[in-house]
Structure formats: C-alpha cells, structure tokens
Amino acid sequence: MRWEGNRESENVEDRRGGGFGIGLGGGSLSIGTVVIAVVASLLFGVNPLSILSMLSGGSGQVAQVQSAHPPANDEMTRFVRTVLADTEDTWTDLFREQGRQYIDPRLVLFSGKTPTACGTGLTAVGPFYCPGDQKVYIDLSFYRLMQQRFHVSGEFAQAYVIAHEVGHHVQHLLGISDKVDSMRRRASEAQSNALSVRLELQADCFAGVWAYHANQARNILEDGDIETALNAASAIGDDALQKQAQGYVVPDSFTHGSSAQRVRWFTRGIETGKMSACNTFEARQL
Structure with missing residues (x-):
C-alpha cells in the first residue's frame, strides 16, 4: 500500500501508557466483572461494552479520564494517522457531493483498556467505534493478532x-445506526442479530467505497493489496471465528456476517465506489 508522504490526521489520541482507570459512571469495575463481560461476549455474541455498562449502572458516563499525550x-502510528486522514478526505468529498457535512471522528490508540462513552474499551473486544463520543478505538496489538x-x-x-470502523461513523452521521438500534430493541434475539449483520x-x-475513491485520487493500491483485505474480511467472518473457537457454526448467532458475505460486500464497495450500492438493508440476499 502506498501511503508514506501523504497527509497525516491530527484527530488521533494516544492513550498508550497513560495509566487510564476503568471507572465507569462514577464507579469501578473489578477484574472479575471484566472477565464476565468477555466470556459472555464469546458465548452469546453480546458486546462486552454493553455488559460492562450494565454492570456498572448503565450510565455510560466515563470516569477517570486523563489527558492523552x-x-x-x-x-x-504514522500509518494509522495517514489512513485516518485518507478516510477524512474521501468522506468529506462524498458527503459534500450529497450536500452534507462530514464530521471527522477521532481515533484513540490504547493498550489493554480505556474509558469510552460506551463503557470500558478492552483489547479483547478488538477495534470498535463508539457513537457516544464519535471515536474509533484500537489497540495496535490487534494487528499482531x-x-x-x-x-x-x-x-x-x-x-x-x-x-470499517470509520464506516460505522458514517452510518452514525447518516442516522442509520440510530434507526437500527431502535429496531433491535423491539426485535427478537435472532432478528436483532440479523440487523446487526x-x-x-x-x-x-463503506470501507470498500473509501478504498475505491482513495485509489482514484491518490493511487494507494499496489499489487496484492485487495487480496490482503479480502483475506482479512474472510478471516473475521462469524462462521470462520466460530469454527475456530468451538468447532461448529451457529448462523442465528452471527452478528457480523459470514466470511463470504463480508468479502462480497467489501468487494461491492471497492468495485462500484458508490454508497448507494451498500444498502444491505434492502438486499434480498446478503
């Protein structure tokens, strides 16, 4: 991937080694509580952040926040700042074409755990987006994983x-996430999972749409790059993860989509470059 020398975003917070507490809503969380949340996420497909928020009183308010250096x-780190800047430039242009204003998210680098508006962020959760503070959170050790x-x-x-996480920010700005959350609250568990997928x-x-336009504007792609992204999409499909973890697949518990589905929709985005091609909610077949 060609990225060196391109603009770097200033919307990055580095909390690594910052000594952040895991207080939430004015309370504190024990290691046992954290373990419960992670185990529940593995067994039932529940977001650990939701469990932590509930167990701490459900306020979702962050305590013990320190200034990031x-x-x-x-x-x-320069790579992350450059990729984030590229998403900023791409989505600013795409929103402007629709008569909208794109609001840049912030990206937080952390190690182990960090407070967020959605609860305590944990390395075990993997990269995630929190709509409450419009921030993307990532522990760079995920790349080693x-x-x-x-x-x-x-x-x-x-x-x-x-x-992909910036794609969730785009959904938040467009009001898509709020609509889905409202629908999920009234749905059965299986229906809720299907909406999440x-x-x-x-x-x-949307990640594919970004890649299409970034490559058109800045020629970022090199031979083999698309294949590596497709490999990543395939590796983190629900079916692949479940088969690796427990030896069998439970489709009704999928929350992110199968490997084939994730590859298919990323491919659609990068081949068309059109946001309108990403309407998964009206697609008869995913």
Whole structure:
C-alpha cells in the first residue's frame, strides 16, 4: 500500500501508557466483572461494552479520564494517522457531493483498556467505534493478532480494519445506526442479530467505497493489496471465528456476517465506489 508522504490526521489520541482507570459512571469495575463481560461476549455474541455498562449502572458516563499525550511518531502510528486522514478526505468529498457535512471522528490508540462513552474499551473486544463520543478505538496489538491467529498481514488489510470502523461513523452521521438500534430493541434475539449483520456488512461496503475513491485520487493500491483485505474480511467472518473457537457454526448467532458475505460486500464497495450500492438493508440476499 502506498501511503508514506501523504497527509497525516491530527484527530488521533494516544492513550498508550497513560495509566487510564476503568471507572465507569462514577464507579469501578473489578477484574472479575471484566472477565464476565468477555466470556459472555464469546458465548452469546453480546458486546462486552454493553455488559460492562450494565454492570456498572448503565450510565455510560466515563470516569477517570486523563489527558492523552501526543501520538508517537513510530511508523505504525504514522500509518494509522495517514489512513485516518485518507478516510477524512474521501468522506468529506462524498458527503459534500450529497450536500452534507462530514464530521471527522477521532481515533484513540490504547493498550489493554480505556474509558469510552460506551463503557470500558478492552483489547479483547478488538477495534470498535463508539457513537457516544464519535471515536474509533484500537489497540495496535490487534494487528499482531491478525497475523498470528488469522494469518493475515499487509498494510492494506490493516487499513481495511480502520476503514470499517470509520464506516460505522458514517452510518452514525447518516442516522442509520440510530434507526437500527431502535429496531433491535423491539426485535427478537435472532432478528436483532440479523440487523446487526446488515449493519456490519454495510460498514464493510463503506470501507470498500473509501478504498475505491482513495485509489482514484491518490493511487494507494499496489499489487496484492485487495487480496490482503479480502483475506482479512474472510478471516473475521462469524462462521470462520466460530469454527475456530468451538468447532461448529451457529448462523442465528452471527452478528457480523459470514466470511463470504463480508468479502462480497467489501468487494461491492471497492468495485462500484458508490454508497448507494451498500444498502444491505434492502438486499434480498446478503
């Protein structure tokens, strides 16, 4: 992936080594509570952040927030800042074409755990987006996990991860996430999971839309880049993760989509470059 020398975003907070507490809503969370949340997420497909928020009183308010120091200047941090800047430029242009204003998200680098408006963010959760504070959170050790556990490497695969979370920010700005959340609250567990899958697949498609326009404008793609992103999408499909973790697949519990579905919708985005092509909610077949 060609990225060096491109603009770097200033919307990055580096909380690594900052000594952040895990207080939430004025209370504190024990290690046992954190373990319960992570185990529940693995067994039932529940977001650990939701469980932590509930167990701490459900306020969702962040306590013990400290000032983040400026991000480091190592190669990986510069890469993250550059990818984020590229998403900013792309989505600003796409929103402007629709007569809308794009609001840049902030990206938080952390290690282990960090407070968020959605609860305590944990490395075990993986990268995630919190609509409450409009921030993307990522522990860069996730990239090592991608390589060691899923055998996926390459800079464009890493960029895809960021672009997917930014895709959730785009959904938030468009009001899509709020509508889906409202529908999920009135739905059965199976229906709620199905809505979550469509939301995640649309974020994959939006990541592809970003890649299409970024490459058109800045020629970022090199030979093999698209394949690495497709490998990443395939490796983190619900069916692949469940089969690896428990040896069998439970489709009704999917929350992100199968490997084939994630590949299909990312491909649709990167081939068309059109947001309108990412309407997973009206698609008869995912």
